[in-house]
Amino acid sequence: MIDSEVKGLEELVTRMRRELHQIPELGLKEYQTAAYIREKLVLFGITETYEVLGTGTIAVLRGSKPGKTLAFRTDIDALPVEEQTGYDFASKTPGKMHACGHDGHMATVLGFLAYLHQYPEKIQGTLVFVFQPAEEGPGGAELIMKDGILQKLGVEQIVGLHVFPDLPVGKISCRPGAMMARNAEVTITIKGVSTHGAQPQLGEDAIVAAGGVITGLNSILARNISPLDNVVLTFGTIHGGEAMNIVAKEVVLHGTMRAFDDRVYDEVVRRVELVAGEIAKGYGCEAIVEFNHMYRVVDNDPEMVHVLEKVAGDYYVETPPYLIAEDFSWYQQEIPGMFFFLGIRDEEKGYTYPLHSGKMKFDEVNLLLGVQTYINLITGLNEA
Numbered sequence: 248m249i250d251s252e253v254k255g256l257e258e259l260v261t262r263m264r265r266e267l268h269q270i271p272e273l274g275l276k277e278y279q280t281a282a283y284i285r286e287k288l289v290l291f292g293i294t295e296t297y298e299v300l301g302t303g304t305i306a307v308l309r310g311s312k313p314g315k316t317l318a319f320r321t322d323i324d325a326l327p328v329e330e331q332t333g334y335d336f337a338s339k340t341p342g343k344m345h346a347c348g349h350d351g352h353m354a355t356v357l358g359f360l361a362y363l364h365q366y367p368e369k370i371q372g373t374l375v376f377v378f379q380p381a382e383e384g385p386g387g388a389e390l391i392m393k394d395g396i397l398q399k400l401g402v403e404q405i406v407g408l409h410v411f412p413d414l415p416v417g418k419i420s421c422r423p424g425a426m427m428a429r430n431a432e433v434t435i436t437i438k439g440v441s442t443h444g445a446q447p448q449l450g451e452d453a454i455v456a457a458g459g460v461i462t463g464l465n466s467i468l469a470r471n472i473s474p475l476d477n478v479v480l481t482f483g484t485i486h487g488g489e490a491m492n493i494v495a496k497e498v499v500l501h502g503t504m505r506a507f508d509d510r511v512y513d514e515v516v517r518r519v520e521l522v523a524g525e526i527a528k529g530y531g532c533e534a535i536v537e538f539n540h541m542y543r544v545v546d547n548d549p550e551m552v553h554v555l556e557k558v559a560g561d562y563y564v565e566t567p568p569y570l571i572a573e574d575f576s577w578y579q580q581e582i583p584g585m586f587f588f589l590g591i592r593d594e595e596k597g598y599t600y601p602l603h604s605g606k607m608k609f610d611e612v613n614l615l616l617g618v619q620t621y622i623n624l625i626t627g628l629n630e631a
Contacts, residue, residue: 248562249619256358261611264354265336271325271343274381277302280323284378287357291364299394300387306376308363314372314629318397318405319621321352322382331605347602348410355617362622371629375400388577404551404628405584407575408617412601414590416613419559419620420566421587423552427545428505429512430572436535437527441496450494454487456530457498463526467518478515479505479570505570507544543576551585554631558623589617
């Protein structure tokens, strides 16, 4: 499936991925990364570009052949993760790493642009390339949609990919409809009354109340939500108390919530607020529940997925849904879109570590399948 012309991009794609890997930057602070991307766009003959959100870049190619206006998106930010790969091209910034593969995503789109620079006859209609900041937070896709530039450019369909260590190398994976979950950050602050630990009857113990709240919230998924609905409610941190002999006056819980269905999502939000509040009240405490509603469901357009399956051929396998989240979903709120996985798992080399791990590794040659898929989608989506 991979053409010789695309195979010829391996050295370039590898170099770009490794150069980008060394300069990881967090959301909305990707200044070096933006400069690198804009320099490459000039090199590849891109003359129509727009800056968004300070560090984001939109590049446009207009072909001589009529066709749709298609967008291809890559995220550009990194994570606050200490690198443990042992790469000789490892991050030059302590405590920051491209641990989610965004360096690979950028190199794939830049390789795609390098190909189109060499073979402009492959351009059909208008192609829009979205170099998006802040996927890991606060959600650059939503901010770009609010900016309105993609609407002004008349984007009709949008495509994105993600390297995926659950999927073997040489595979493309997607599914129609819900593929990735809607998510929220949950903070519950339980307020009690402090007193000496030897006189607990004079206070209201926020730690005891927190224990009751955590136990009670698990009953929402067990008894208020259908077993057929996939929902996750996880509290990853709990902080509270001042000293071992003082009844705690405050405890703060931080967690995450995920669901594939908006109706189910809204019901869990309602139940968490109700259950936490009432249980805390039973302990003489108060529970303040705050939701930071993040990304929506990644909901793939079935016709676009059918095209992907066709152009990917034997490389294609259907993925199960995952309760991980992706802000690509914000584009899909207004534009028909498709997000797919690119396999990078290599058991023989030990490249099996998950996304967001400081040990996550992959071979750049696998990115060429992503480049080829993007090329094939130009024709496939225009013929659909």
